Amino acid sequence: MKQKVSIVKIGGNLIENETILDEFISNFAELEGPKVLIHGGGKLATQLAGKLSIPTQMIEGRRITDAETLKVIIMAYGGLASKTIVAKLQGKNCNAIGLSGADLNLIRSVKRPVKEHDFGFVGDVEEVNTGALTLLLENDITPVCCAITHNKNGQLFNTNADTIASEIARALSNHYETHLYYCFEKRGVLRDLKDEDSVIEQINAASYKQLLGEGIIADGMLPKLHNCFNALKENVSYVYIGSIDMISNRQTKKTTITL
Amino acid sequence: MKQKVSIVKIGGNLIENETILDEFISNFAELEGPKVLIHGGGKLATQLAGKLSIPTQMIEGRRITDAETLKVIIMAYGGLASKTIVAKLQGKNCNAIGLSGADLNLIRSVKRPVKEHDFGFVGDVEEVNTGALTLLLENDITPVCCAITHNKNGQLFNTNADTIASEIARALSNHYETHLYYCFEKRGVLRDLKDEDSVIEQINAASYKQLLGEGIIADGMLPKLHNCFNALKENVSYVYIGSIDMISNRQTKKTTITL
Structure with missing residues (x-):
C-alpha cells in the first residue's frame, strides 16, 4: 500500500x-x-x-x-x-x-x-x-x-499556483x-455564492457538466476545477476544495472532487 | 583524509x-x-x-x-x-x-x-x-x-553575511x-589601497598585529579579518580573501590567512 x-x-x-x-500554519504543522x-x-x-x-x-x-x-x-x-x-x-x-x-x-x-x-x-x-x-x-x-x-x-x-499544486500531486x-487540498476563502464550491452553507459536498465528472450548464461553476472556479480533474485523471487519489479548517481534525464541510 | x-x-x-x-557563476559552477x-x-x-x-x-x-x-x-x-x-x-x-x-x-x-x-x-x-x-x-x-x-x-x-560564511565553515x-573564500572587489588585502597590485599574499596572526599597528588594516577589513581568524581558530583549514578570479583555475594573486 x-x-x-498531503499536498496543500x-x-x-x-x-x-x-x-x-x-x-493555517498550526493546522498544517499538525497534519501527519x-x-x-x-x-x-x-x-x-x-x-x-x-x-x-x-x-x-x-x-x-x-x-x-x-x-x-x-x-x-x-x-x-x-x-x-x-x-x-x-x-x-x-x-x-x-x-x-x-x-x-x-x-x-x-x-x-x-x-x-x-x-x-x-x-x-x-x-x-x-x-x-x-x-x-x-x-x-x-x-x-x-x-x-x-x-x-x-x-x-x-x-x-x-x-x-493551482497548476503547480496539481502538477506536484501528479508527479x-x-x-x-496523493491527497490534494485547495484551501481558499470559502468552505467549498458553493451552490449559491451568497450562502456559505450551500457547499456542494461531492462533484464528479457528470455533476460537473451539469453545474457548468446551470452556471453554478463559473469565473475563477473554472480553472480550479479544471486543475482538479486533470490531477484525478493523472492518478492523484483525492482532491478537495475548502477552507483552511478542512486540513485539521475538526469536522467541516468541504467539496470532494472525484472522476 | x-x-x-569550498565555502565561497x-x-x-x-x-x-x-x-x-x-x-562568478561560471567560476563557481566549475569548482569541483x-x-x-x-x-x-x-x-x-x-x-x-x-x-x-x-x-x-x-x-x-x-x-x-x-x-x-x-x-x-x-x-x-x-x-x-x-x-x-x-x-x-x-x-x-x-x-x-x-x-x-x-x-x-x-x-x-x-x-x-x-x-x-x-x-x-x-x-x-x-x-x-x-x-x-x-x-x-x-x-x-x-x-x-x-x-x-x-x-x-x-x-x-x-x-x-561574512559571519554566516565563517560559521558555516566552522560547522x-x-x-x-574546509576552504573558506571571501570574494570582494579587490584582488586581496592591499598594502596600499590605491595600488591594486599591492596584494599582501600571506597574513598570519603575527603579521596581522603588525599590519594593524601600521594602520594598513582598517575600516571594513577589520571585521572581515576578525571572521577569518575566528574561523581558523575553530579548525577551518584555509581562509582566502580575493577577487572572483581566485576560485577559478586562472593564476591570480590572493591573500591567504593563516594562524
Whole structure:
C-alpha cells in the first residue's frame, strides 16, 4: 500500500491576513505524514508593484508579467511569503524548506507561447523533479513551494499556483497515495455564492457538466476545477476544495472532487 | 583524509553587476567537489528601501533593521538575489538550492542584545545545522545561503553575511577539510589601497598585529579579518580573501590567512 502524502495549496488572499495565516500554519504543522505546501501571494505582489509604481497590466483577468513585475513576484512570493511561512512552520517544529521551481531544478517550464496575447515571463510546466521532492519527503522535510518556475537556462517564470499544486500531486502519485487540498476563502464550491452553507459536498465528472450548464461553476472556479480533474485523471487519489479548517481534525464541510 | 569543501562568500556589490555575477557563476559552477555559496545583497536592499521610501538608518556604519527594513531584506536577499543566483547556477548544471537560516532550521540566532544601541531585527548566530548541510552536500546539492537567520520561534533576523560564511565553515570543519573564500572587489588585502597590485599574499596572526599597528588594516577589513581568524581558530583549514578570479583555475594573486 502506498504511503499517504498531503499536498496543500493555500491562496494568496489567505496568507496576507496574519491571524488566518497563523491558524493555517498550526493546522498544517499538525497534519501527519509527509506533506507539501504550495502558496500563492497574489495581492502581496500587487501591493508591492503599486508601492514601486510598476503598473499592473491585466488581460482577461490574467496578469502580464514583464521584467519588472517578475522581479516583484520573485521578491514577494519567493522572498517574503516563502520565508515568513517557513519561519512560522519551523516555530511549530515542522522542518520546512522554501523552494521555487529553480531550487533543486524542482519545476522546469517553458515560456507561454505568444498567441493572441503575450503574457510575458509566464511559464507553462514541463517537468516536476520527483526525485528531489522524494529525497526531501523521505528525510522528513516539508517543501514549501512558491509559484515560480524556471527554464533550466537561467530564466525564472511566474506560474499559476493551482497548476503547480496539481502538477506536484501528479508527479508524486507514482510513489504515494496523493491527497490534494485547495484551501481558499470559502468552505467549498458553493451552490449559491451568497450562502456559505450551500457547499456542494461531492462533484464528479457528470455533476460537473451539469453545474457548468446551470452556471453554478463559473469565473475563477473554472480553472480550479479544471486543475482538479486533470490531477484525478493523472492518478492523484483525492482532491478537495475548502477552507483552511478542512486540513485539521475538526469536522467541516468541504467539496470532494472525484472522476 | 577529510574531503575538501569550498565555502565561497560573494559580496553584495559584486552580485549587482550582471556581467560580474555571470562570470562568478561560471567560476563557481566549475569548482569541483562539494561547495556552499553565501551571498550578501547590501545595495539591492538599500535601493529597494529607497524606492519604497523606507529610510535607511545607520549607526557607526551599521544598518538598523526595523520591521519594514527586515521585510525589504527578506525580499531582496532571500527573494531576488537568492533565486536569481540559483536559476543561473541551475543553467550551468550546478544543482543549487537557495536557503535562509529558517529553511531546514539551517542557522538559529538570537536577537542582538540592546546595549548602547538597538540594531533591531539583527541576529547573532547561535547554531548551524550541520546535519542539514551535510545531507545536501552528500546528495550533490549546492546550498546558496543568504544573510538571514531565525530564532526557531517564527522570527527572522538580518545577519552579517561574512559571519554566516565563517560559521558555516566552522560547522563543516568536523566533517570536511574546509576552504573558506571571501570574494570582494579587490584582488586581496592591499598594502596600499590605491595600488591594486599591492596584494599582501600571506597574513598570519603575527603579521596581522603588525599590519594593524601600521594602520594598513582598517575600516571594513577589520571585521572581515576578525571572521577569518575566528574561523581558523575553530579548525577551518584555509581562509582566502580575493577577487572572483581566485576560485577559478586562472593564476591570480590572493591573500591567504593563516594562524
